[in-house]
Amino acid sequence: MATVMVGIDLGGTKVAIALVDANGNVVAAGRGATGITADPQATVASIATSIKELRASVAEAQVIGAGVGAAGQIDPATGTVRASPNLPGWNTIPLQAELEKALDLPVVVVNDVQAAAWGEWRYGAGQGVTDMVCLFVGTGIGGGVIAAGSLLAGCGGSAGELGHTVIERNGPECRCGNRGHLEAMAGGWAIARRASEAVAVDPEAGAALMALAEGSGEKLTAAHVSQAAHQGDPLAQRLVTETGDALSVGIASLVNAFNPCLVVLGGGVVEGLPELVEMAQERVPRYSLAVAAEPLRITNAALGEHAGVIGAATLAWERFGDAAPAGDRGS
């Protein structure tokens, strides 16, 4: 009988769940029956139901525990969600305790981006390196850091807020209220904002973008910028180049601070604009200290949307794997 851990990726807009074996393989994957709701207890109950269904779909899988990557600030000691900018109503929610009760399994909870970084390190792009920085560029920019083979948690569990690295102290305002953060230039929402501002300044140059956004600058998204750039639109291409340069400036600071062997770039914006990785490969070494650039590689994330569930389940394997029958523990 195969032993598995449940991996749960509890994002702001969706819940992904998977059964993951001791080698990081996804044995079965599904979605939560409903998305996140403002009611944490209802969400936990819904997740529990979805997991039950997923377990039932796999013959003879013995589930040992569960790992959760949750969007928000997690107290690593207790698995409590202290606050979540994306999960309204989720304040001081004892997620670990609630899930342990609902699933009757041991549960470990970490931040969702930290879980994804751990997945990429153990089974994705980061296998075999000691020191890795992950940046996931989606609507916002999240990060996760592996230092000497361990997930960097920090004093309160919030290490790796790499989207809030300053690149231009008097630059555009960030969602967090401060100015000039990497996310405020290169996050999906900021790309949309910059696009919207650019078409307002020069409607003629912005015609292609406006056509994609049904004539409304406010409807512009990073995906529109990606699409227009790949169709050869000069304004969109300029926005992409500016994004890649901002990203490279921010990454260079992180490279000087962390001296990683590897920077992994993932998330929807990077998937839509793979040229950002090439730009970073070209620019980051120039923007970094020579000594820090020397061992550095920059590459794409490898696990795609599965990074979170694999990472969360793998953390559960490391925490609770000793409960598995010895023959099933994998490597």
Add this chain to the structure above:
Amino acid sequence: MATVMVGIDLGGTKVAIALVDANGNVVAAGRGATGITADPQATVASIATSIKELRASVAEAQVIGAGVGAAGQIDPATGTVRASPNLPGWNTIPLQAELEKALDLPVVVVNDVQAAAWGEWRYGAGQGVTDMVCLFVGTGIGGGVIAAGSLLAGCGGSAGELGHTVIERNGPECRCGNRGHLEAMAGGWAIARRASEAVAVDPEAGAALMALAEGSGEKLTAAHVSQAAHQGDPLAQRLVTETGDALSVGIASLVNAFNPCLVVLGGGVVEGLPELVEMAQERVPRYSLAVAAEPLRITNAALGEHAGVIGAATLAWERFGDAAPAGDRGS
């Protein structure tokens, strides 16, 4: 008979040595007989002579090993100085091997700022915290990071180059060739440069500074700025405020990335301008994410000029301490 380790702080302009017991106490301290020279072998021989004299000055001390903090890029695996911006001629020097031969002791070599950070963590301002960021603001700005109780080395041993954190991507040029780094605003050399530029722009406002620098803008130093500011000179005070603000912006990025419990500020510029610590205490929490600011304290370094020798010797204790007679190992 007391057992001790030798701690060696091999800076760009001076060599400090000390005998340090297993509890981080400096039993005896001295200076290298000569400073660093372009000839590494002569420098090593000189250090060995100084250590021999220091040993002779302490009755009945059994020396077990030596730790070195050296200004430059160190290969942590071999203790080789790969390059040193401050030690001309020091390229690919097998410092560990040379010193082991000269001293007939086991030797461990790390970067000098990392050694000082380790000293502050073990026996100085950072005792008892899990995660700490140290910034030493002298002529340049060096850093050292303790993550989950370990010294962050990074992939090639150069982690913690925190002076080269971007705060203003198109800002003033740094010594490293890139732009807008924290060091290029708040390092001692950059404070001097900003002072020199400010007095050139407004000689009247710069009169007090110019008087201290014997009428030559090129002779201005950070110490002059400190002196004039403390005498009430408005221009110097403005320069200090700008320095504290730049420092706070840079620290906030690091706080978001590392989520430290503690930021320790040391070095000659901070010693000369203690108000920089107060400014950082006031501004960094505002410039950081609330979740990262929550557990954060900011304080002065506690070990002063001894941080480097204590940290280096302590690393030697941790590496070679098992060779000590059990009764002398301390806590």
